[in-house]
Amino acid sequence: MTEIHPLYAAFRTIARLLEEHGIHYVLSGGTMLGAVRDGAMIPHDKDFDFELLAEDRARVLALRDRFAIAGIELREKRRKGLRLDDGSWSPEASCFASNIHIRVDGAHVGDMLLFTVFDDGIARRLDVETQTLYNPRTMIPAWYLEGTETATLYGDPYPVVRSPEVVLETIYGPGWVQPVAAGEFPAGQNRGSGAVFDKPTERLIRHALDQGWDGDYRGRPRWPGPVTYVNSQAARRWVRRHEPELLTGGRDLLPAERIARIRSEPSDFRSYHELRLLLIDGVQAGSTGHRQIAPKRRPALEAERDALAERLAERERRVALLEQRLEAERVKLRAVRRRPVRTMLGYARRQLSRTS
Secondary structure (H helix, E strand, O other): OOOOOOOHHHHHHHHHHHHHOOOOEEEOHHHHHHHHHOOOOOOOOOOEEEEEEHHHHHHHHOOHHHHHHOOEEEEEEEEOOEEOOOOOEOOOOOEEEEEEEEEEOOEEEEEEEEEEEOOOOEEEOEEOOOOEEOOHHHOEEOHHHHOOEEEEEOOEEEEEOOOHHHHHHHHHOHHHHOOOOOOOOOOOEOOOOOOEOOOOOHHHHHHHHHOOOOOOOOOOOOOOOOOOEEOOHHHHHHHHHHOHHHOHHHHHHOOHHHHHHHOOOHHHHHHHHHHHHHHHHHHHOOOOOOOOOOOOOHHHHHHHHHHHHHHHHHHHHHHHHHHHHHHHHHHHHHHHHHHHHHHHHHHHHHHHHHHO
């Protein structure tokens, strides 16, 4: 019989309270790994993780008293931030980590990770108020959060993301299916959690597109958002390789005004992501530091960009032509509506002239 993890009681209490109040969540990180692979929490895990939408942050914090009755304390995590541009630290712990710490008896036992879905359809832990992009490697296409699957912990069902096997392989590498003792993860993975340092989230985007992901996220917060701080040097390195909109070279090839035009119609959603993936390929093929686009990739990226711009221009010409035809039809309709009035006035004048 599987021994129940000592943190499971607190975990289950939190999950049930969230469900009771209609707050959507999915399991995250090692908690999802244990549920999908083992049906149990990983024995050496020292905490558990939930993923929630940042828009539910206030609703969660409003339940503090309910959690306190169960002996659970919620704290918003704030810390110093590392400037994305020059790598200097903020003077004080003013950056919100998009994270609600969970504590029991004064000890940290878990986290609620808060994600914002942006207008490019990607969920990120970016707090717009403090301009802090926390642990950017956790970014995930919203497609995985929009339709959940179920995994179990000790026989109890809990929601996990769509295609959890794909997500777990992206986070932990192909060896995720085999349990590994704490501290014995291979090179390139975090010694504590086993997560891949250079997490290739582009794989998740490609998989979602292959599954037909074609969402309409207009009206969501704009991306690229205002990013001043990240949480570590590793996060800065990751951003340079995987978030091209925040790079000098990336902004040259995919400027904000062009992004806005591409996203103006849902039909261009896939085109935007295909272009963005090409841009990321170009960044990752570049020199050490990945500050600029690789010279060999630039012509292909520029050609792809220009082809997309030509498609957009052709669509605008067609829209203008349709508007001209519509206006011509309006003029004809107005003329038809006036004609009976003029005819009736002429008839009335003729009758008056005869009687006089």
